[in-house]
Amino acid sequence: MYRRILLLVCSLILLTTQTSCWSSKEIEDLALYSGLALDVGEPTLTEQALQDQGATYPKRNTITVTIQLVPANSVGGTGRQSSSSSSSSDAPYLNVTGTGDSVLEIFRQYSLRLDRPIIGHHLKVIVVSTELLKRQEMNQLLDFVLRDNDIRPSTMVFLSQGRAEDTLISKEKNEIPAFHIRDMVHNQRRTSKVLDPVILSKMDALMYSKRSFALQNLVTANGEVEFSGAGIIKGDTGHWVGALNQEDTECLAWLTNEGQTGIIKTYDGNKQEITYEMKAMKSEITAKMNGDSLAFDVKIATEGRLSETWNIDDYPAAVKNSQKAEQLFKKRLEQMMHSLMQKLQSDYKTDVAGFGEKLSIQEPALWRKVEDHWDDVFSRTPIHINVDLKITDFGSFTN
Known part of the structure; x- marks a missing residue:
């Protein structure tokens, strides 16, 4: 009898003290982004149309940020209508673009257009335009990304010779471009034209030490992406200074x-x-x-x-x-x-x-x-x- 009472008391204590996953959120209620592209600021036609109707806030059009949401049905109709035209209606991903002068502020502006909050736990790749890096320093562009606890330090960073947002577009029906770019790195065992990927944690150390470094370069054409050479980031300036073939x-x-x-x-x-x-x-x-x-x-x-x-x-x-x-x-x-x-x-x-x-x-x-x-x-x-x-x-x- 005593053992039964003791077991009952212990069970009640466990039930009242264990909080379980009190802060958990259902994955169906989140908009997961797997790719991030940073370009020279050019407001999309959708943004311009919204601004014409009064959807404005104080900003300079310094940078255009594109995120790739997966799966596409994780965002409802509102988000799809406000996205850029870079993804077809039957694609397994949705690209959403915003322009401003603060990456964090642009991210928060997405909340005015999407029906679910974006989350960066599954970000795989970041692609930065070389044209943007001629004007802005790498540490400026990645400052928020490096501070954000949601984004994993294993995220890979690449450069794009053209518009970075174009690297997040695929002509293959069932392909998610961010995952495709990540998996292309595995071809190192076939060719040394594929460099070791530079991840965020290594990037942070390189920028802190002001060492020059090379990042794999991406080029695009007709919905296809290819590793093509590398871009050089000057350590003391943080700017792109040239390319290697x-x-x-x-x-x-x-x-x-x-x-x-x-x-x-x-x-x-x-x-x-x-x-x-x-x-x-x-x-x-x-x-x-x-x-x-x-x-x-x-x-x-x-x-x-x-x-x-x-x-x-x-x-x-x-x-x-x-x-x-x-x-x-x-x-x-x-x-x-x-x-x-x-x-x-x-x-x-x-x-x-x-x-x-x-x-x-x-x-x-x-x-x-x-x-x-x-x-x-x-x-x-x-x-x-x-x-x-x-x-x-x-x-x-x-x-």
């Missing part, structure tokens, strides 16, 4: 040991195409001091296969032909690396390849002297590149 971006990934795959294409003595496919890649950057003079030695070692040749007369596995091919590929890789360094040191005068990081580890005393103006020092520092390339496989072929 796909080949430069691949070399950057190899130089920083972020990329282990890729191909090198060149032409033999008969001007026939031959292609080398990397199976292993390793680079090593070493700082060298000669008195007060600084230089860097870069050693790149790669092994791979001769995967394609259009010269059907030569036997590729023959020692003579193999050695010739190795020299051709080595020369081509050296040219690609020198082209990248030319852009980083002469054109953009920014270190996004980790030379400063290596110097801080190998020569910390010197680094403390130059870190405040490292990009300038980097642009004047000699860099010597040595390539060791070996063909270890010729694939399957019939002699």
Whole structure:
């Protein structure tokens, strides 16, 4: 009897003290956004029509913010009517656009147009227009995003050569563009033209340290999106200063040991195409001091296969032909690396390849002297590149 009474008392205590999920909200009552695009301010036709009817508030049209809501039916008719025309009526997502001079204020203005509050717990990608970054600093644009507790620090950040809002549009009926962009990163195992994604937590550290960095660039055409090169953000200004093409971006990934795959294409003595496919890649950057003079030695070692040749007369596995091919590929890789360094040191005068990081580890005393103006020092520092390339496989072929 005593045990039953004790059990009853304990049960009553548990029932009255456990709050459960008192602050929970049903997912059907929320508007989840998975993508965020930031562009130069251009009010949409819908916004202009609303403003003509008195829907105005004090603002400057500095920035246009587009969010991608999923699923589309998480927002009722009011939201659909007020959205931009960037998503079709049967798409599984809804893009909503607002223009102003404060990201947070624009977000709150959405509450005047949508029938459910937006929530950023499932934000996957942020795309920033390079045109906007010519005018505004990256830390200004992402200040609210970094402060907001709803947005996860694992959110990926990309650049867009055109309008960022266009990257959140797809011609595929059942495709959600924000998820598609996130999943494209997985193709790193196939090509080093896909860089390691920069997430918000890393972005915050880069901006705080005023280090220059590169972000993957997106281009769009006819409802399709493609990774195409990278954009460079200058550390001391926070502005976009230039772009790297796909080949430069691949070399950057190899130089920083972020990329282990890729191909090198060149032409033999008969001007026939031959292609080398990397199976292993390793680079090593070493700082060298000669008195007060600084230089860097870069050693790149790669092994791979001769995967394609259009010269059907030569036997590729023959020692003579193999050695010739190795020299051709080595020369081509050296040219690609020198082209990248030319852009980083002469054109953009920014270190996004980790030379400063290596110097801080190998020569910390010197680094403390130059870190405040490292990009300038980097642009004047000699860099010597040595390539060791070996063909270890010729694939399957019939002699």
